[in-house]
Amino acid sequence: MTQNTYLDSFRKTFEISTEKMLEIAYGFRQAMEAGLQGQESPLKMLPSFIERPSGNEEGVFYTVDMGGTNVRSTKFKLSNRGFERLGEVKSRLKDPDGNYDYTNENTSAEMLFDFFAKNTEKLIQQGEQQASLGEGPKLGHTFSFPSRQVGINEAYLIEWTKEIKVAGVVGNNPNKLLKEALQRHNIDIEPVAILNDTVGTLLVAQYTHENADIGVIMGTGYNSCYLEGKHPLTGKEMIVNMEAGNFNIKLPLTKYDIEIDKRSVIPGAQLLEKMVSGYYIGEIATLIIEDFYANKAIFDDTDSMNKFRSKKIDSLDVENYILYPERTTHVLGCSLDDAMKLKDISKSIVLRTARLVVATLFGTLLHIEDNEIKNEHVIAVDGTIFEKMPNVPELMQQAMDELTRSPNKIVFKLVKDGSGLGAAIAAAVAEAKSY
Ligand code: GLC
Numbered sequence: 001m002t003q004n005t006y007l008d009s010f011r012k013t014f015e016i017s018t019e020k021m022l023e024i025a026y027g028f029r030q031a032m033e034a035g036l037q038g039q040e041s042p043l044k045m046l047p048s049f050i051e052r053p054s055g056n057e058e059g060v061f062y063t064v065d066m067g068g069t070n071v072r073s074t075k076f077k078l079s080n081r082g083f084e085r086l087g088e089v090k091s092r093l094k095d096p097d098g099n100y101d102y103t104n105e106n107t108s109a110e111m112l113f114d115f116f117a118k119n120t121e122k123l124i125q126q127g128e129q130q131a132s133l134g135e136g137p138k139l140g141h142t143f144s145f146p147s148r149q150v151g152i153n154e155a156y157l158i159e160w161t162k163e164i165k166v167a168g169v170v171g172n173n174p175n176k177l178l179k180e181a182l183q184r185h186n187i188d189i190e191p192v193a194i195l196n197d198t199v200g201t202l203l204v205a206q207y208t209h210e211n212a213d214i215g216v217i218m219g220t221g222y223n224s225c226y227l228e229g230k231h232p233l234t235g236k237e238m239i240v241n242m243e244a245g246n247f248n249i250k251l252p253l254t255k256y257d258i259e260i261d262k263r264s265v266i267p268g269a270q271l272l273e274k275m276v277s278g279y280y281i282g283e284i285a286t287l288i289i290e291d292f293y294a295n296k297a298i299f300d301d302t303d304s305m306n307k308f309r310s311k312k313i314d315s316l317d318v319e320n321y322i323l324y325p326e327r328t329t330h331v332l333g334c335s336l337d338d339a340m341k342l343k344d345i346s347k348s349i350v351l352r353t354a355r356l357v358v359a360t361l362f363g364t365l366l367h368i369e370d371n372e373i374k375n376e377h378v379i380a381v382d383g384t385i386f387e388k389m390p391n392v393p394e395l396m397q398q399a400m401d402e403l404t405r406s407p408n409k410i411v412f413k414l415v416k417d418g419s420g421l422g423a424a425i426a427a428a429v430a431e432a433k434s435y
Pocket of ligand 1: 143245
């Protein structure tokens with residue numbers, strides 16, 4: 001095979017046709033409905049016990065946001081459908097220089113939640129110059145992992161995703177663990193709500209867009225939630241966290257996806273997430289380049305390949321390959337032709353991501369509208385893949401229009417910081433309910 005035919009045949013394996021998108025969409029809808037009824041399904045369909053916010057939420061709230069790579073403590077003031085960020089402290093769970101790692105199996109639940117409490121402590125210290133802590137402040141906690149929710153303030157971690165392995169958290173309520181950690185640090189803040197990041201994203205969007213009924217995270221992980229009109233548990237509206245990253249029906253898995261799954265700490269799980277999310281995209285690109293190299297389809301000299309291998313490729317590199325092939329030639333010491341191949345491969349990965357994600361979102365709309373999509377919808381999206389990867393919003397819009405055949409009936413809106421601000425809104429909703 002010549003170098004270019006290798007590239008062509010690779011491109012084909014990454015293509016997702018309209019028919020394939022439809023097939024995935026129907027499978028997704030079926031899985032949603034099975035999961036909602038409590039039948040066996042790759043979609044966990046987890047209730048959030050949160051409905052549409054009223055918009056009258058008010059007050060000052062703390063938040064803790066744990067999504068996988070960072071923990072963030074923030075203080076927000078809510079009023080008149082608006083907000084003010086009064087302070088924020090962000091810490092990495094894993095030190096890039098290797099001095100500590102709060103994501104591995106040697107970390108206990110106490111260690112992890114003490115780390116969150118210390119982060120909140122720093123935020124309080126920062127605020128002391130400005131204002132006192134106030135009367136018994138409340139906290140919303142965005143905990144972005146599959147959790148069986150039994151109330152707005154009570155959830156149990158089902159399993160870790162995004163390659164986190166901390167011991168002693170699965171089966172426990174993260175808000176109880178957080179409360180205990182805050183108490184150990186003599187911090188008088190009470191967690192009152194726990195939610196998924198997709199739910200936070202949708203709550204924020206609902207402040208400004210009446211038609212927003214789907215929330216999506218395209219970041220380190222991948223997931224979506226939607227507003228169920230009549231939830232089987234309550235007969236009322238409720239946001240449902242689908243844990244869509246675990247979807248696995250009719251996915252066009254390539255040999256690279258199968259390899260990534262094998263190497264993962266959770267083989268067999270989160271198959272869609274492993275195809276489309278920031279945590280795995282760099283690894284997909286690495287496997288493809290290794291395959292091209294083994295087949296003499298890229299890099300004539302070993303030097304460039306060694307340079308490529310000497311660093312762990314992440315989604316930012318994939319983004320750079322697309323945007324700056326000239327820079328790639330300098331970084332890897334390769335020809336422009338090779339850099340263009342890296343660009344091409346990266347674009348195929350990104351295009352596949354956009355089309356797979358849209359297929360599942362179209363499936364969600366088919367469920368909401370019961371087959372014929374008559375209404376306009378706003379889909380709220382947060383995460384670096386949507387925000388930073390070249391052309392992703394446009395590619396998603398194109399794919400959606402291809403499926404609805406009605407341009408811009410469904411629109412995507414970037415929602416920044418849904419997981420932070422959304423947690424403050426959820427805390428306010430929980431407070432309003434308790435009176
Ligand atoms: C993973 C988690 C999910 C979260 C998503 C995005 O898929 O399981 O709960 O929403 O990552 O952060």
